[in-house]
Amino acid sequence: MTIEEMRIRLQQSLKPKRYEHSVRVYETALKMAEHYHADIQKVAVAALIHDCGRQISKEYSVAKAKELGIPVDPVEEAQPILLHAKLGVYYAIYKYGVSPDDREVLDAIRYHSTGTADMTQTAKIVFLADLIEPGRDFEGVEEIREASFKNLDRGMLLSYENTIRYLLEDGLLIHPDAIAGYNQLAAETKTAQSIKEKPKKKN
Secondary structure (H helix, E strand, C coil): CHHHHHHHHHHHHCCCCHHHHHHHHHHHHHHHHHHCCCCHHHHHHHHCCCCCCHHCCCCHHHHHHHCCCCCCCCHHHHHHHEEEEHHHHHHHHHCCCCCCCHHHHHHHCCCCCCCCCCHHHHHHHHHHHHHCCCCCCCCCCCHHHHHCCHHHHHHHHHHHHHHHHHHHHHHHHHHHHHHHHHHHHHHHHHHEEEEHHHCCCCC
């Protein structure tokens, strides 16, 4: 299936605002992919249909996931909006023709909302594009936008910090995948900083 065919099918499946958001994420992700010399085709597909699971409303997402045999963890049960990512993987395969073996595209869709540890370059680009596309307007977004085009991991770390802060302030649950992603990058940053600051031995 071509990108244009995916775009048409997506427009027919999503509400106008969600479709327009998807297009902005697609356009932002392509700019990032070019900047970082990433796989344009994989980024394009994952970014365009990252929210295809939103064709199922959050009120029915738990029931739909269980119907399809998709595991639902306690955090997703409590906050069903998170399930659109897992549902997105299903629809990417069965509605948009993504190969079930294309883990790079499918994982980018799967983790675009929570993030996780050991993300691929494609997954990081889609995650960040979703957060910084031009329609987003929240405190700290400009800093994340700037960082995202300088260093992907720095952009990811700022995104985790911003999202976790928001979830805590609103009394919402933090998915274990988000914690794993944050901890990994935070630990790597601290290790790198420690090595940088470590005094060199004199000969």
